[in-house]
Amino acid sequence: MQTLMSHHSRITPLPGAITKEEIKNQLLVHERRFLSKPARKDEWDVLPQSAHSKNTVNPVRKIADACAVAPNPEKKVIRLHLGDPSVGGILPPSEVAVQAMHESVSNHMYDGYGPAVGALAARQAIVDRYSSANCEFTADDVVLASGCSHALQMAIEAVANAGDNILVPHPGFPLYSTLCRPHNIIDKPYKIDMSGEDVKIDLSYMATIIDDNTKAIIVNNPGNPTGGVFTKEHLQEILAFANKYKLIIIADEIYGDLVYNGATFYPLASLSPKVPIITCDGIAKRWMVPGWRLGWLIIHNHFGVLSEVKKGIVALSQKIVGPCSLVQGALPKILSETPDEYFEYTRNVIEANANIVADILAEVPGMRVVKPKGAMYMMVNISRQAYGTDVSFCQNLIKEESVFCLPGQAFSAPGYFRVVLTSNVNDMEEAALRIRDFCFRNFNQHSDSEDSSDEGLDLSAMESD
Missing domain, CATH: 3.90.1150.10 (Aspartate Aminotransferase, domain 1)
Structure with a gap:
């Protein structure tokens, strides 16, 4: 027995085993943490709002x-x-849109959650209406959003990090800046020239504000607040500019073909030269239902530039688990049958x-x-x-x-x-x-x-x- 005990006393600790001294030190740390916990409070403190x-x-x-x-x-x-x-x-909604919503509610097919990126039938309806020989895309390139503003938010958050910058129009929709600044993304203003017959971007000025941290250009056409519609020739100049500097474009086209006084609307992604574009659109302004909150992003992934960004947009869509299922259910009829x-x-x-x-x-x-x-x-x-x-x-x-x-x-x-x-x-x-x-x-x-x-x-x- 004595021999056995002396044998065990000579056993060395296993590698990585904790020592008595280390156990004592950890107990002291836990004791200090316990003693440093805030005491019970008699009054509520006002909680400050977050920096975001x-x-x-x-x-x-x-x-x-x-x-x-x-x-x-x-x-x-x-x-x-x-x-x-x-x-x-x-400017009421079309009868088709109202009927489509009634059907979507009454058939109870859209009472539950759908895919975060949007129901396939709704995404395919966008393809059927807007995809063309000059601008081909599939349902896999479409992500639904809770309005065009939400689509813009996802696009901005997916392409830029804190310290990066995105070029935004001035005059322009102030929400672009609102969406950038909480993330410490710098919104750099470029000039919109309203002095001539046609509203234009001052591309010469824009060239002076680009740097290594510039990630994208937001192009709004037709424009809010300008009411301007870029000509086909100017849109091609914008694309050539983006191609020269290898900058993606976030195209805010919520007003789309709501044009008049002789103007023609050209979807930016339908023209050349081809550059990576994220098109943001929705039913708010042309179908006159901004309260229905349904928009979308179309990811035109030329040269594979937006492959990782697309994954980011899909991830961001999971924050709200997709927009309202009822409006998604109505979308195919709204897009295909509105006269x-x-x-x-x-x-x-x-x-x-x-x-x-x-x-x-x-x-x-x-x-x-x-x-x-x-x-x-x-x-x-x-x-x-x-x-x-x-x-x-x-x-x-x-x-x-x-x-x-x-x-x-x-x-x-x-x-x-x-x-x-x-x-x-x-x-x-x-x-x-x-x-x-x-x-x-x-x-x-x-x-x-x-x-x-x-x-x-x-x-x-x-x-x-």
Whole structure:
């Protein structure tokens, strides 16, 4: 027995075995952690918001709050500031879309979860409507989203990391910046030239702001807020530019073929030279149902550039497990059976409104209308010397005339205001006459109408970053 014990006492510890000293040290660490735990609190502390949420700011909200002034109680309020086509009451959803939704609800085939990327039938319906010989893609290239804004969010988050930058249009839809900044993605503004017959991107300027961290260009056509529609030739110039610098394009085409006044819409991915493009679209603005929240991304993966990005978009789609199944169920009928007459009616309404407003405001000194050719907006340039800033102009217009418009500063276009063209023709004409009369009353006869922000670009956002 004694021999056995002495034998065991000579056994060395196994490699990696913990020693008594190490056990004592770990016990001390645990004791300190236990003693350092916060004591019970008698009061609740206010929990601060996260840095991500704090950096999520939509500039339109700030400008809209500045224009929250009381209208003239003696005049009917006319709201030309909301980009919601359902508000005016004259652009309802098509009967086909409404019937499709009724069927989707009543057949109970879409009450449950679907695939995160979207139901195959809905994705195939997008292929059937938009794929062509010049722009071929399959259902595997389509991911559904909760509206076009969500599609843009997924595209931005999938292509850029903190410290990278994405080129965004100024004037432009402020949501692009809102989607970038919480992730510390830099939104670099490029210039939109509204001075000519056709709205264009200043590609020469764009070339000066590209660097090694530039990941993508966001191209919005037709444009919000400009109402501009890029010509085929200019779109080809944009593609050639992207090809030269090997930059992918995020194409925001939510307004699509909602064009008029002689313009033609060309899907960017249908033209050459071919470059990798993520097209973001949806049913909000052409089918007049923004509240139904259904959009999509089409990944045009030329040269295999977007293979990994596509995996990222699929992963991001899992955050919400796909958009509303009921609307997905209705989508095939909505896309395939809505008659052309429905879209023609919409174009005619907006074109007539645009031309009425443009003709009336053409009489106003110190003012220049950027006559729109697409989307549902009109930009109007004003002389600062004649009327003050665009914010004060819109505030006073509400106070005196009860006409609501958004100042251009909401879209990085100081010296302009935006008019939404979706109200009935009588209200549009009445609003234009009130704006004209307001200007006649307030015009400074010693003004110089050239003292304005014709370039339509506010570089302060870039300089302050």
